[in-house]
Amino acid sequence: MANEETTRSVDAVRPRRLDLPVVARHPLGHGFLRLSLDAPPDWLSLPGQFINVLCESDMAALAASEGRDAEVEADWPRATGIELIRRWPVVRRPFSVSRVGTMADVASPGRVAHEVGRMRLEILVRAVGTGSRFLHSRPVGSLLNAVGPLGNHFAPPQDDRLCILVGGGCGVAPIFGLADHLADLGKPCLCFFGAKDAGDMPVTYRRTPEPTGSRIAPTEVVEEFAEDDIPAVLATEDGSAGFRGMVTDALEAYLRDAWKGEPLALFGCGPTAMLKALGAVAARHGLPCQMSLERFMGCGIGVCLSCAAKRRDPSSEKGWTYRLTCRDGPVVDAADMIWD
Ligand SMILES: Cc1cc2nc3c(=O)[nH]c(=O)nc-3n(C[C@H](O)[C@H](O)[C@H](O)COP(=O)(O)OP(=O)(O)OC[C@H]3O[C@@H](n4cnc5c(N)ncnc54)[C@H](O)[C@@H]3O)c2cc1C
Ligand code: FES
Numbered sequence: 001m002a003n004e005e006t007t008r009s010v011d012a013v014r015p016r017r018l019d020l021p022v023v024a025r026h027p028l029g030h031g032f033l034r035l036s037l038d039a040p041p042d043w044l045s046l047p048g049q050f051i052n053v054l055c056e057s058d059m060a061a062l063a064a065s066e067g068r069d070a071e072v073e074a075d076w077p078r079a080t081g082i083e084l085i086r087r088w089p090v091v092r093r094p095f096s097v098s099r100v101g102t103m104a105d106v107a108s109p110g111r112v113a114h115e116v117g118r119m120r121l122e123i124l125v126r127a128v129g130t131g132s133r134f135l136h137s138r139p140v141g142s143l144l145n146a147v148g149p150l151g152n153h154f155a156p157p158q159d160d161r162l163c164i165l166v167g168g169g170c171g172v173a174p175i176f177g178l179a180d181h182l183a184d185l186g187k188p189c190l191c192f193f194g195a196k197d198a199g200d201m202p203v204t205y206r207r208t209p210e211p212t213g214s215r216i217a218p219t220e221v222v223e224e225f226a227e228d229d230i231p232a233v234l235a236t237e238d239g240s241a242g243f244r245g246m247v248t249d250a251l252e253a254y255l256r257d258a259w260k261g262e263p264l265a266l267f268g269c270g271p272t273a274m275l276k277a278l279g280a281v282a283a284r285h286g287l288p289c290q291m292s293l294e295r296f297m298g299c300g301i302g303v304c305l306s307c308a309a310k311r312r313d314p315s316s317e318k319g320w321t322y323r324l325t326c327r328d329g330p331v332v333d334a335a336d337m338i339w340d
Pocket of ligand 1: 050093094095096097098123124125126127128129130131132133170171173174293294295296297330
């Protein structure tokens, strides 16, 4: 019941534009940075939802962090496009709300004073371009201008079936908040977490994870999941930690060797190729599967149409329609996806 009430309250929230102070920074290697943000006490969001962040202020600081002089860039193209003239992303960049907690939970280095009762949002940022590098340059105490919460969210199962959370590579951010949420609701969970190698996982290890070859071995070694008493199966492409292979191969091996046919629910977040493979596993085994998509986004609120993706639609003549990932997503039912 509390679950349904929370969902109703979150669905009624209108997105706001907020200046969110950075209260802690936690670099995780391989270009990942966890940023903790101070949010108002009435912040409400559920796993899967995202914020759209302005990455344009204080570009001099960004240029300096990259060893450039923002004022002296004579070779910059003389064009009229506003992004070229202003040299920074005008369009906001979407980032999943990775975890939500209270300020008392902020335990990372660089912690600053805060008001009691305020909320803490965590975002996980992988540096891939100008906007994400700008976020990497943000010091504790600076403000991030963000619009949110945006998009829909994962829906927990109504019964007590085992929830299998599958995450890999970039795009993995929502899995941490989803694990927290399902654990709070008392749902049994098992995580499958994949990356290229042991160092490529944006997590904190309690101890060095062991390679297990072709064996599926749930472990408590990942702090973020162990906090919720959720075992995790690690999978790495080079075999340096856990199962050797793709995370979806590890899931397939688990379903083949350990699953007794009891009801399961699959949840996925990660790169498109992983989601596509996960959708295929779910279809092969007849399992329900929700997944969080990443598409290029502009407005984040259903206006610019830049995030359209094909979804099955039996009511349409063609059998499919375009749906907006920012508004009718980012969480989708895997069975509705048309991957092309
Ligand atoms: C709903 C949603 C949630 C997201 N959550 C996170 C998150 O939690 N953490 C995180 O690090 N990133 C997340 N992303 C991706 C993030 O928005 C992009 O990486 C970011 O916009 C890149 O901006 P940039 O200016 O740094 O890079 P750009 O200079 O704009 O692009 C650099 C490179 O990244 C690629 N790229 C840009 N945007 C995307 C995208 N949306 N999907 C895939 N590739 C992209 C470009 O093709 C290019 O190769 C999310 C995207 C969506 C749609
Ligand atoms: S991002 Fe503009 S319509 Fe979806």
